[in-house]
Amino acid sequence: xxxxxxxxxxxxxxxxxxxxxxxxxxxxxxxxxxxxxxxxxxxxxxxxxxxxxxxxxxxxxxxxxxxxxxxxxxxxxxxx
Amino acid sequence: xxxxxxxxxxxxxxxxxxxxxxxxxxxxxxxxxxxxxxxxxxxxxxxxxxxxxxxxxxxxxxxxxxxxxxxxxxxxxxxxxxxxxxxxxxxxxxxxxxxxxxxxxxxxxxxxxxxxxxxxxxxxxxxxxxxxxxxxxxxxxxxxxxxxxxxxxxxxxxxxxxxxxxxxxxxxxxxxxxxxxxxxxxxxxxxxxxxxxxxxxxxxxxxxxxxxxxxxxxxxxxxxxxxxxxx
Numbered sequence: 001x002x003x004x005x006x007x008x009x010x011x012x013x014x015x016x017x018x019x020x021x022x023x024x025x026x027x028x029x030x031x032x033x034x035x036x037x038x039x040x041x042x043x044x045x046x047x048x049x050x051x052x053x054x055x056x057x058x059x060x061x062x063x064x065x066x067x068x069x070x071x072x073x074x075x076x077x078x079x080x
Numbered sequence: 081x082x083x084x085x086x087x088x089x090x091x092x093x094x095x096x097x098x099x100x101x102x103x104x105x106x107x108x109x110x111x112x113x114x115x116x117x118x119x120x121x122x123x124x125x126x127x128x129x130x131x132x133x134x135x136x137x138x139x140x141x142x143x144x145x146x147x148x149x150x151x152x153x154x155x156x157x158x159x160x161x162x163x164x165x166x167x168x169x170x171x172x173x174x175x176x177x178x179x180x181x182x183x184x185x186x187x188x189x190x191x192x193x194x195x196x197x198x199x200x201x202x203x204x205x206x207x208x209x210x211x212x213x214x215x216x217x218x219x220x221x222x223x224x225x226x227x228x229x230x231x232x233x234x235x236x237x238x239x240x241x242x243x244x245x246x247x248x249x250x251x252x253x254x255x256x257x258x259x260x261x262x263x264x265x266x267x268x269x270x271x272x273x274x275x276x277x278x279x280x281x282x283x284x285x286x287x288x289x290x291x292x293x294x295x296x297x298x299x300x301x302x303x304x305x306x307x308x309x310x311x
Contacts, residue, residue: 010183014228015262017184065145068138068174070181071228 001046002054006076008067009040054078081308083109084122086152086168088143093129093165093283100285101126105301114146123308124161125152127168129221129283139182139224140170149175161205161304162277166222169269169279178272178279179237180229182222186262190223194293195260197268197282198248201241204271205307206278209299215252216245216296218282220260225281227263227270237270245269245280 010016016038023037043066047054058076067074083101087094094111101109112119114132119125132143143149149171156162156177164172172178185191194217202212210216229237237243245268248254254266261281269280284297 014183015186017186017188017262021188065141066137068141068181070173070179070230071183 001048002050003079004045004047004054004058004076005079006043006045006058006062006066006074007040008043008062008072008074009038011071011073012038014071050080081107081124081305082122083107084112084119084125085109086112086114086125086127086148088114088130088132088146088171090132090134091128091130091167093167093285096283097126097128097165097285100288100297100301104288104298105305107305112148114143114148117147117151119148119151119155122155122160124163124304125155126285127152127162127164127171128285129166129168132167132171135167135224138174139167140172140174143167143171144174153177156272156277159274159276161308163206163300163304164277164279165283165285166220166225166281169281170224172277172279177277178270179233180227180270182224182281183226183228184224185222185226185260190221191225191260192219192221193260194219194287195268195282196248196250196252196258197245198252198254200243200246203241204244204275204278204303206271206275206300206303207244208306209303213252215248215250216299217250217294218284218287218297219293220282221286222261222281225263226261227267227281229264234265237267238265240273242271242273242275243267243269244271244278245282 287297
């Protein structure tokens with residue numbers, strides 16, 4: 001059964017308040033070369049099927065539930 | 081006139097809304113469980129605050145697919161009244177009954193205090209008992225109440241008079257300091273095109289009697305009551 005990893009991230013145009021706080025923490029730890037941190041979600045799932053049918057179904061799941069297109073972008077990887 | 085208060089697993093302001101309508105507004109109100117499928121006979125449906133489905137995935141994302149939501153969408157499409165408060169506002173955005181979305185507060189803190197809201201449009205079913213430009217004192221209690229929408233949506237909301245409330249100071253002036261969560265343009269509450277659906281992060285149901293610090297929330301419930309039963 002294919003394993004799917006879905007990555008959901010806040011749109012670049014939106015302030016990622018969490019990312020900014022983590023960036024400050026990294027800077028305070030001495031990693032002063034870090035100048036952008038964005039935090040997203042990783043959703044792992046397994047699904048029956050293969051090929052284009054799985055891609056289509058995962059895209060549909062992302063559009064309907066896993067991501068909100070108003071605020072988020074998504075991408076996914078399928079491992080057969 | 082009949083009000084419904086929807087209960088999702090994780091709703092926690094359902095009793096406040098019920099109490100405000102029943103005991104203070106003196107109107108008929110019933111709870112409706114999220115697995116029910118009908119809103120027949122109800123005039124105004126309230127989606128209360130809380131953490132429906134634990135806010136898993138995104139606020140409102142799971143609740144939006146509850147069985148009752150089909151009836152809520154149908155109710156709204158027929159021009160009947162729907163009020164989403166706090167988590168209810170988040171659910172309405174996820175259900176595409178209102179545009180935009182609510183994201184994590186700019187300061188990351190859960191904000192729980194009274195704020196001032198300027199009434200931007202007093203010619204709506206939700207604000208006809210209030211005065212335009214007046215500041216209402218109503219509490220907020222949320223961690224993810226920062227309203228975001230793209231430029232086109234904001235233009236449309238502003239042009240249509242659909243931003244009903246903005247965060248402001250006690251004199252009615254909006255400023256970055258009076259914005260508790262980083263909402264774009266200090267937006268605290270918006271309506272749909274037909275003005276029968278209102279979503280707002282502040283809690284009018286918690287501010288309907290002086291003993292709770294403010295009774296300004298009653299303007300909103302009284303407005304919709306007036307809209308339903310014209311004087």
